[in-house]
Amino acid sequence: MSARRGAWIAGSVAALCVVMLFADYIVAARRKTKDDAIITAARLARKKRDNAVAWVLIGAGVAFVSCAKRIGGSKPPGPPRDVRESGRLKAGCSQDWLPNAGFVDDAVARLGRSKEAAIPLLQAIQGHYHYLPDEALRRVCELTEITPAEIAGTSSFYARFRRSPVGKHVVRVCHGTACHVSGARQITDELRRYLAIPEGADTDPARMFTLDEVACLGCCSLAPVLMVDGHPAGKLTPATACEALRESA
Amino acid sequence: MSAAAVEIRVGLGSCGVASGGEPVRDALEQAARRLGARNAVKSVGCNGMCYREPMVEVVGRDGRVTLYGNVRPETAAGIVRRHLRRRRWFQRDDDPAGDPPPNFAKQKRIVLENCGEIDPLNLDDYLARDGYRALALCRAERTPEQVIAAISDSGLRGRGGAGFPTSRKWAMGRAQADPVKYVICNGDEGDPGAFMDRLVLESDPHRVLEGLAIAAYAVGASEAYLYIRAEYPLAVERVRVAIRQAADRGLLGGLPTEVREGAGAFVCGEETALIQSLEGKRGMPKLRPPYPVERGFRGHPTVINNVETLATVPWIIRHGPGAYAALGTPASPGTKVFSLAGKINRGGLIEVAMGITIREVVEVIGGGIRNGRRFKAVQLGGPSGGCIPAWLADTPIDYEALAQTGTIMGSGGLVVLDDRDCMVDIARFFLKFTQVESCGKCTFCRIGTKRMLEILERLCAGQGRAGDLEKLETLADHVSRASLCGLGQTAPNPVLTTLRYFRDEYEAHLHERRCPAGRCPALIRYRVTDDCIGCTLCAQACPVGAIAYKPYEKHAVDDALCTRCDMCRQACQDDAIEVL
Numbered sequence: 001m002s003a004r005r006g007a008w009i010a011g012s013v014a015a016l017c018v019v020m021l022f023a024d025y026i027v028a029a030r031r032k033t034k035d036d037a038i039i040t041a042a043r044l045a046r047k048k049r050d051n052a053v054a055w056v057l058i059g060a061g062v063a064f065v066s067c068a069k070r071i072g073g074s075k076p077p078g079p080p081r082d083v084r085e086s087g088r089l090k091a092g093c094s095q096d097w098l099p100n101a102g103f104v105d106d107a108v109a110r111l112g113r114s115k116e117a118a119i120p121l122l123q124a125i126q127g128h129y130h131y132l133p134d135e136a137l138r139r140v141c142e143l144t145e146i147t148p149a150e151i152a153g154t155s156s157f158y159a160r161f162r163r164s165p166v167g168k169h170v171v172r173v174c175h176g177t178a179c180h181v182s183g184a185r186q187i188t189d190e191l192r193r194y195l196a197i198p199e200g201a202d203t204d205p206a207r208m209f210t211l212d213e214v215a216c217l218g219c220c221s222l223a224p225v226l227m228v229d230g231h232p233a234g235k236l237t238p239a240t241a242c243e244a245l246r247e248s249a
Numbered sequence: 250m251s252a253a254a255v256e257i258r259v260g261l262g263s264c265g266v267a268s269g270g271e272p273v274r275d276a277l278e279q280a281a282r283r284l285g286a287r288n289a290v291k292s293v294g295c296n297g298m299c300y301r302e303p304m305v306e307v308v309g310r311d312g313r314v315t316l317y318g319n320v321r322p323e324t325a326a327g328i329v330r331r332h333l334r335r336r337r338w339f340q341r342d343d344d345p346a347g348d349p350p351p352n353f354a355k356q357k358r359i360v361l362e363n364c365g366e367i368d369p370l371n372l373d374d375y376l377a378r379d380g381y382r383a384l385a386l387c388r389a390e391r392t393p394e395q396v397i398a399a400i401s402d403s404g405l406r407g408r409g410g411a412g413f414p415t416s417r418k419w420a421m422g423r424a425q426a427d428p429v430k431y432v433i434c435n436g437d438e439g440d441p442g443a444f445m446d447r448l449v450l451e452s453d454p455h456r457v458l459e460g461l462a463i464a465a466y467a468v469g470a471s472e473a474y475l476y477i478r479a480e481y482p483l484a485v486e487r488v489r490v491a492i493r494q495a496a497d498r499g500l501l502g503g504l505p506t507e508v509r510e511g512a513g514a515f516v517c518g519e520e521t522a523l524i525q526s527l528e529g530k531r532g533m534p535k536l537r538p539p540y541p542v543e544r545g546f547r548g549h550p551t552v553i554n555n556v557e558t559l560a561t562v563p564w565i566i567r568h569g570p571g572a573y574a575a576l577g578t579p580a581s582p583g584t585k586v587f588s589l590a591g592k593i594n595r596g597g598l599i600e601v602a603m604g605i606t607i608r609e610v611v612e613v614i615g616g617g618i619r620n621g622r623r624f625k626a627v628q629l630g631g632p633s634g635g636c637i638p639a640w641l642a643d644t645p646i647d648y649e650a651l652a653q654t655g656t657i658m659g660s661g662g663l664v665v666l667d668d669r670d671c672m673v674d675i676a677r678f679f680l681k682f683t684q685v686e687s688c689g690k691c692t693f694c695r696i697g698t699k700r701m702l703e704i705l706e707r708l709c710a711g712q713g714r715a716g717d718l719e720k721l722e723t724l725a726d727h728v729s730r731a732s733l734c735g736l737g738q739t740a741p742n743p744v745l746t747t748l749r750y751f752r753d754e755y756e757a758h759l760h761e762r763r764c765p766a767g768r769c770p771a772l773i774r775y776r777v778t779d780d781c782i783g784c785t786l787c788a789q790a791c792p793v794g795a796i797a798y799k800p801y802e803k804h805a806v807d808d809a810l811c812t813r814c815d816m817c818r819q820a821c822q823d824d825a826i827e828v829l
Contacts, residue, residue, distance in 0.1 A: 190816070
């Protein structure tokens with residue numbers, strides 16, 4: 001991979017420059033000369049040399065960053081915070097923040113380009129990004145027969161799909177019949193209080209937990225039930241529900 | 250006899266996992282390995298006794314079954330020692346004693362016959378129990394018409410809720426001239442409080458596949474699909490594995506079979522909405538006719554059957570239609586699986602012959618009401634069903650008798666309610682559910698349920714107005730008559746049945762601003778009685794600081810701060826907090 005090699009070379013050059021600057025500084029600090037004139041001349045020479053090294057360092061730094069960016073698969077830059085809850089796709093030019101954008105292409109290649117693939121595609125995208133980023137949906141429309149109107153309609157119809165980013169962990173609190181009569185409301189209220197989730201939001205300020213109320217998790221005889229990232233926990237009280245969250249965090 | 254003859258089954262359905270079944274299995278395996286019995290431990294599905302999870306069942310050398318409920322990893326080694334060690338006199342005192350084996354005397358297990366006994370991911374286990382024999386029998390000896398006739402003789406009716414005769418659906422599918430036909434297994438069990446489809450798919454996936462393949466043979470379908478809701482990840486995974494296993498052995502006869510996951514819409518349990526969802530669209534029901542058997546998925550004839558219906562089919566073929574028809578009542582033959590949940594001692598999955606009374610189910614099989622409270626009602630059929638009060642508990646369970654009470658059989662979710670449950674709150678809960686899940690196509694379902702919900706929320710908040718109950722009834726009538734699909738037509742049922750049987754509770758909310766069950770937060774207050782010993786537990790439990798911390802004194806609840814979260818009452822060891 002050429003980007004990787006470039007990053008290595010540029011990184012080595014940058015490191016070398018840093019070492020040279022440091023060495024120069026240490027040598028200069030150690031040099032003990034009584035003659036002021038010699039010191040001035042030596043100083044000037046050093047300054048000139050260091051300037052050149054610093055320019056090389058800046059150049060190497062730029063080269064390193066641009067190469068490293070192209071490698072990909074490293075830590076993804078976060079999506080912008082203003083992704084809207086609304087079901088509408090935002091119009092306008094493409095923002096190039098979507099991490100690992102090739103995923104959508106792979107998913108389309110795997111699941112097909114027909115209109116029928118809409119739900120499996122959305123599921124795959126949500127499974128990967130934990131929500132449906134606008135960019136990914138636009139890419140789906142570009143690659144498949146699915147129109148933006150259709151994808152907006154489908155993605156807003158089903159409860160499982162969400163259009164805004166989630167916290168690190170997703171907590172699904174069951175609100176089925178059995179859980180309702182066993183106190184699911186109290187558990188949700190207590191968790192909201194415990195996580196300090198503001199009114200109208202579903203994620204705590206630290207973006208650690210997203211609280212989701214779901215219709216039924218199908219573990220009715222263990223009611224009330226919640227699921228943290230796919231791990232179910234049953235026979236809860238408000239106190240043990242908070243404990244279940246602490247364990248997973 | 251070798252030690253390997255002992256079989257240790259650990260229940261690992263979703264409920265088993267939720268109760269901590271996986272660490273128990275690991276502990277069992279470790280202990281068994283130490284005793285040289287590598288393969289003694291088997292992961293099975295759930296046998297329906299969810300209230301005892303995590304559960305371990307041991308089949309001893311003599312074939313005797315010993316059951317251990319609520320097993321913890323620390324006690325697991327003792328169980329293994331007890332059954333695998335040959336020198337019995339060496340037994341230690343701390344080895345746990347077994348519970349009595351499961352009592353299924355009141356049950357008749359057809360759909361559940363393998364659940365909790367076989368490893369769902371082991372095809373050989375299923376084959377050893379006559380698995381796929383019914384399918385082979387159909388293919389080798391019977392014409393599709395004979396298969397349909399057999400199902401017709403058995404009287405099997407669709408177990409998804411409506412009770413449409415399965416054989417008629419198949420015959421209509423068979424009669425279509427279109428060369429491309431589909432069969433679909435409907436595993437979109439959205440009804441909150443029901444989990445039989447999940448349990449069957451998780452515990453015995455091959456059985457459903459066999460039923461689906463028989464349906465495909467009878468109808469002449471070229472492709473088969475299973476639509477399973479995404480909230481059941483374990484079921485989806487196990488069915489996918491099962492399809493691969495069966496296809497590898499050629500058991501499905503080249504029938505392309507695929508799993509599609511739902512995406513969280515209750516209405517997709519409706520046939521036409523399910524087809525829309527499979528086609529990648531919004532799951533909105535369509536006008537019928539044309540029925541899906543005439544023009545369904547991709548415009549071709551499509552037969553859709555529920556999980557439980559399909560799981561019954563192999564048994565009928567193997568044992569003959571007469572054996573099935575002999576069970577149950579003449580109009581509703583056979584058995585039905587119910588999920589028991591709510592305020593009951595032994596919650597879980599049961600399968601009973603039709604015609605059994607609700608009281609027998611609740612009191613004999615379910616072991617009565619939890620904490621010795623009074624049995625008030627059962628909620629049957631989820632958001633489309635209704636509540637049957639305790640005084641009608643002798644109603645036999647069959648399609649017709651239940652319809653007379655205003656409820657429906659539904660998919661078989663049976664939630665038991667006690668005297669602490671407010672019926673207005675239950676009606677509000679279900680209406681909120683249908684209101685949220687309404688697809689929005691029909692005006693009466695979209696707006697009518699919203700208006701009804703507003704009235705119910707008003708009642709629960711103690712702000713009911715004169716004439717609200719009459720308006721509720723009028724709206725209910727309009728919503729059920731002016732909606733296209735089953736969701737809207739049956740959405741008012743929970744309200745109508747509670748109004749019919751518990752009108753006094755509605756009136757208490759409306760006229761007296763009082764919740765007789767002590768449930769609706771706006772209408773209740775908490776008070777500390779003289780039994781208080783000043784232990785401060787309630788003050789510690791209160792999340793909003795409404796109870797001042799006063800050791801050795803009688804505590805008091807500050808009404809202005811109290812959020813009615815009920816935590817103080819649960820924390821109190823002396824029952825010194827009462828609800829007014």
